[in-house]
Amino acid sequence: MNYKHPNLFVMIPYEERNRVSGYFDLSVVGEEYAKLLGDLTDELSTYAVSKNDVGENAVIIPILRAGMSMSNRLTKRLPKADVARISMRRNLHTLKPFVAWDEFEQIKEPESKRVFITDPALATAGSILKTLEHMKKYGFKDENVVIMAMFGCQSGIERIFKEHPEVKLFLVHMADGIREDGYLLPYNGDTGDRLYGVRENEYVI
Ligand SMILES: O=P(O)(O)OC[C@H]1O[C@H](OP(=O)(O)OP(=O)(O)O)[C@H](O)[C@@H]1O
């Protein structure tokens, strides 16, 4: 997958897919999966964040639940950054996301803040787009936004840049595509479920 965009930065090229084989090994779950995602986040931070950046005037926004697996490590790399979580839920039939709650109110002067959004999976991009739309209401600016993700597909990425051409996206690795049920290919399962267990009431939301 050689898709390119000026604001897209892919850390591990297709030819080195074996380096991310743990994504696709569905027996890797819980703490072990969290460590794998955390270690890749450390690597991605080296790629996405300048060497002397300690997170001054920055805020890290993990999209819950799975985004915490990345923000937990990014906070170590950027100790001065604030953290403001957003809880995003999706109806797994329609794949439509909605905001359950957020912590944006606590961020002072959002219009001047550098933002790092973390979420391992970028599939339809509905969750990221909803997050960006929600952030705008609070005054955050697209030109200050860096999205950090593990795995994303071209159709989702194109949707992001179509609506938000100024954001930057740092991806560990490019997916081949997306399945009809909204999961990425190669299949990596549900990241949140692999980390924290299946959520019982997902279908009724
Ligand atoms: O690009 P999209 O099509 O919106 O899909 C990606 C979203 O799906 C996953 O979250 P999920 O809804 O499984 O929530 P969880 O992390 O709480 O399990 C993932 O962490 C993204 O937030």
Ligand SMILES: O=c1cc[nH]c(=O)[nH]1
């Ligand atoms: O591939 C996908 C799609 C949605 N959520 C995930 O965790 N993975």
